[in-house]
Amino acid sequence: MTQTQPTITTNKLGRITAFLYGLVSYIIFFITFLYAIGFLGNILVPKSIDSPSQIPLTQALMINLALLTVFALQHSVMARQSFKNWWTKIIPQPIERSTYVLFSSLALILLFWQWQPMGGIVWNLQNSIGRIILLSLFGFGWLLVLISTFLINHFDLFGLRQVYLYLRGETYIPLKFSTPGLYKIVRHPLYVGWFFAFWMTPTMTIAHLVFAIVTTLYILIAIQLEERDLISIHGEDYETYRRQVPMIIPFLKNQQT
């Protein structure tokens, strides 16, 4: 989580500018989020993950892996406390989270823009009830992501709380560790939502499968990094939580790693 109190200029114009920056970053995130639903679900977007392929398979695979790597690196490096400590010597503390959100959106926009569909069907469910079930689970995944952000604190996760408090000249207090609702069932409900959103499709193409496999592996690694940070911040509280609540599969014991 973003830390400590404002350290930059306290003049009103600076605070308003920081707030507007945070607001614009949030709006860009929200549009990117909506576009991602269309991109993965092949709904209402000019180019989706499964559009017709235009270049040879190997070339497309290389480009797509590079795009996913850019996103994974941006997302993981910028989330680390050590990076934030260095980064906030360059940018003002109150806009650190908004900048993270903005860069994440830009990495995703690059991915949507340059993504190379790869053709090839891995599975294609014909049964209409089966298709409806998978599409519903796809929607459920996105809903789970959104609900989980609100359970933690949607506006803090996306940087708005930080710039709003700064605008009002109030001290930012980092969120306390909490386990509301779904967080009592699994430690990472938001990432479970991603798994549903990435894997639940009635028609799985090669490009979609590459996306789902790489993002799944990435999330499993990201969980290790995130939990390492959470333990260093919350210590025994998180250790205990980790022993008591499974990582991603409800009711499964021994999911500490």
Ligand SMILES: C[S@@+](CC[C@H](N)C(=O)[O-])C[C@H]1O[C@@H](n2cnc3c(N)ncnc32)[C@H](O)[C@@H]1O
């Ligand atoms: C994108 S959210 C994902 C949260 C969680 N991994 C999940 O899948 O639901 C990542 C941020 O949530 C914070 N976080 C994770 N678990 C938390 C909890 N139980 N309480 C408060 N913050 C949490 C992390 O510190 C990190 O900044």
